[in-house]
Amino acid sequence: MNFFVDANSGVPIFRQLMDQVKLHIASGALKPGDELPSIRSLSVPLGVNPMTISKAYNLLVRENVLDRRPGLPLVVAELDEGSLTLSRTSQLREGLKPAARLARQLKMSTDEAIGVFKDLLEHQTGSEDES
């Protein structure tokens, strides 16, 4: 499982890790029941405070993305199709927040902004067909 951290990206490190776990799940690289790497084993090679990793994991447990079993490694929770869709929606939502802010600062109307997004979805090459 590949994780990386960009300490200059403008996104808190715990969020970067949470997003990467969710992306791995949404893309199928991590499947329900798969074990997550231990905090110790991630902390040193990533060069990140173990508490930051623990924070990311705890939040993912609280969001029911991961399952905690006493004394065992964390695993990816059983997710039904509904919550997978939900997870995809919320990831896209997060990604669009800066765009929404920009649109507001540019004083664009909602229709105008949606038009741009629609255009990107329909015409950008390599985009995948998912709604």
Place this chain on the structure above:
Amino acid sequence: MSVIDLTGVTRGYGSEKVLTDMDLRVAKGEVVGLLGRNGAGKTTLIRLIMGLIAPWDGTVEVFGLDPRKEPMEVKRRIGFVAEDQELPKGLKVHQVITMHRELFPHWDAHHATTLAERFALPPDRKIKDLSKGQARQVALLCAVCHRPELLILDEPAGGLDPAARREFLETSIQLLVDEECTILFSSHHMSDIERMASRLVMIHDHQKWIDSEVDAIREGYCLAQVPREQLESGERLLEVEGCLCSRSHGAAWHAVFEREPDSCARELKNTLGLGQVMCRTIDLEEMFIELAGRSS
């Protein structure tokens, strides 16, 4: 009980004050990154905690003890790497390690061997013949092998190349994972603070400017850029609630707010009637430049 507890501490040199009425409490297991310009008082703060100097006013407690009154008891429980750490130049690496082992009753020889191997330190080489990075690694080894409860690193990465810096960082994190010790470190490398610290304390103008969880900075602060033609003076931004500082930068006024971007833009509109203000979250480096680099 706090590991470090400073209350109302004032200290300077000659007639010049460096720190004024400063409070700082650090709990067990916290990793605090100290940030500030050169001369802001980071090293003074560390020297106070180490008991190397006494406060002019206020109290300093480490592990609940006064480091000036019980220096041995306090130092025994601290590991310290100074910015300009001087190791005896003529001694060989293994002699320096032996010297430290004899100073500390709880020395962990196994740990020392493990670290020496990991750093690939040449035991028979003299300190003066080591690279800067290697000398730092010897200093770090000597600072941690008595299993300190508190590790203090003053500019640990100063003068190291990126690869050596990264290795130093990873070693410190390894200690954190193994020992759960409390760490206080000063650094000019924002990305090191971002990676390692859970909490950031920024010193400026003899005071704590910011004392916040590192994650909260990303999410709770923003930078507003107001075109100069919209506002005659940047001073007026200070009237807006949550404004920490403002300065002139090119064709705009820059101001840092302790608010989220959306709420900041709203408040600027409500208070000063400003529309179309660009407000965005900022990273530590930008924050530092805005706060510390403003022209007075």
